[in-house]
Every structure is written in structure tokens, then in C-alpha cells.
Amino acid sequence: DAGVIQSPRHEVTEMGQEVTLRCKPISGHDYLFWYRQTMMRGLELLIYFNNNVPIDDSGMPEDRFSAKMPNASFSTLKIQPSEPRDSAVYFCASSPGGGNRNEKLFFGSGTQLSVL
Amino acid sequence: GESVGLHLPTLSVQEGDNSIINCAYSNSASDYFIWYKQESGKGPQFIIDIRSNMDKRQGQRVTVLLNKTVKHLSLQIAATQPGDSAVYFCAENIGQTNAGKSTFGDGTTLTVKP
Numbered sequence: 001d002a003g004v005i006q007s008p009r010h011e012v013t014e015m016g017q018e019v020t021l022r023c024k025p026i027s028g029h030d031y032l033f034w035y036r037q038t039m040m041r042g043l044e045l046l047i048y049f050n051n052n053v054p055i056d057d058s059g060m061p062e063d064r065f066s067a068k069m070p071n072a073s074f075s076t077l078k079i080q081p082s083e084p085r086d087s088a089v090y091f092c093a094s095s096p097g098g099g100n101r102n103e104k105l106f107f108g109s110g111t112q113l114s115v116l
Numbered sequence: 117g118e119s120v121g122l123h124l125p126t127l128s129v130q131e132g133d134n135s136i137i138n139c140a141y142s143n144s145a146s147d148y149f150i151w152y153k154q155e156s157g158k159g160p161q162f163i164i165d166i167r168s169n170m171d172k173r174q175g176q177r178v179t180v181l182l183n184k185t186v187k188h189l190s191l192q193i194a195a196t197q198p199g200d201s202a203v204y205f206c207a208e209n210i211g212q213t214n215a216g217k218s219t220f221g222d223g224t225t226l227t228v229k230p
Contacts, residue, residue: 042222043160045217045218103218104165105150
């Protein structure tokens with residue numbers, strides 16, 4: 001299995017531009033998560049999906065952030081318009097879920113976002 | 117000026133020694149705990165987990181201890197190797213209905229000296 005695949009690996013953009021981050025979870029995993037990592041705040045959960053349905057988006061910082069999961073093999077996190085304070089590493093993770101509390105997360109390699 | 121951010125605990129050990137990384141968790145309702153390892157430029161990687169009905173679990177060279185009375189978790193790494201150098205995070209989960217909604221600690225940076 002290739003694991004969780006994220007793209008792009010690095011993104012440099014200017015303030016005000018739209019940014020779209022992409023994620024392909026591990027096949028068969030029922031849960032998909034978007035995390036953000038910064039030196040200031042550590043690892044923060046932004047939103048997670050179960051069977052393509054958003055379950056908890058309470059971590060999404062503002063309306064500028066949106067996430068979708070149109071099918072079981074693809075998710076996007078969009079920031080529009082982007083601001084310098086959005087600069088961070090954004091991780092996508094998936095988890096098998098299921099009745100046996102199989103909740104360990106499998107992380108992608110992350111997208112390093114720099115907003116100038 | 118001085119940058120403000122998380123002040124991650126650090127641990128420096130000699131190759132071959134045992135390492136103990138500690139974590140205090142916040143929610144007494146947490147019932148599932150996971151340790152992750154994050155190497156530079158990579159995402160966190162699962163190491164070992166433990167449920168709240170246990171107080172110890174062993175893996176290959178790693179042991180996790182859970183003390184629910186004081187809400188404390190520790191990760192022990194035996195015969196630490198240079199490849200163990202990384203940031204280590206503990207994560208806590210609450211309840212099966214929140215499956216996978218992990219809250220991460222700040223992390224501990226482990227440096228292994230050859």
C-alpha cells in the first residue's frame with residue numbers, strides 16, 4: 001500500500017490567493033482527518049470525515065477554510081483567500097475505524113504551505 | 117525579537133541507553149492513548165497504543181505505561197539507536213463515537229548521541 005498521499009509537497013503563494021491541498025487516503029479506511037502543525041500551536045485537528053461525511057469541523061479556524069470529500073479516495077482542503085498566518089504544515093491522515101477501536105492514524109507526508 | 121512558540125521538552129541520550137519519554141494528558145475521560153514518532157520532514161508515525169483498561173503494553177523495544185490516577189503516560193525505548201532521534205507525541209482519544217479524534221500533546225524531542 002502506498003500510504004496516505006498528499007499533494008503538493010510544498011506550496012508557496014501570495015496573500016489573497018486560493019490554495020487547494022489534496023489527499024488520497026489509504027484504501028478501505030473509513031476516517032479521514034486534516035491536521036495543521038505549527039511551532040506556535042503544535043498539531044491541531046481541523047476537520048474529520050467518516051465515510052465521506054464531515055463529522056466535526058470545529059477546528060476549522062475561519063470561513064476561509066473549507067474541506068470536501070467527494071468520494072472515499074479523495075479529499076481537498078481549500079483556503080480562500082490565504083493569509084500569511086495560514087503558513088504551516090498541513091497533514092492528512094486516515095484511520096480504519098471499525099468496532100474494535102482501531103483508531104491509529106496513518107499520516108501523509110504533509111504539505112508545507114508558505115503564504116507570502 | 118525572541119520567537120514565541122511551543123517549548124518542546126528535550127531528551128538527549130547515549131546510543132544504547134534506555135529512553136523514557138513522559139506525557140501528562142488532560143482529560144480523565146480519555147480511554148485510548150497512542151504514541152507517535154515524527155522524523156524531520158515526515159508525518160507522525162504510529163508506534164504503540166494502549167487502552168485505559170491496561171497499565172502496560174510492550175512492543176518491539178518499546179513499552180508504554182499508563183497511570184490513570186495521575187493522568188500520566190510514558191514511553192520507554194530500550195537500547196536507543198540513532199534512528200530513534202525524532203519528536204515523540206502522545207495522543208489521547210475519548211470514546212468510540214469520537215473514533216480517531218486524537219488530541220496531541222506538545223511533543224518531546226529525542227536526540228541520540230552516537
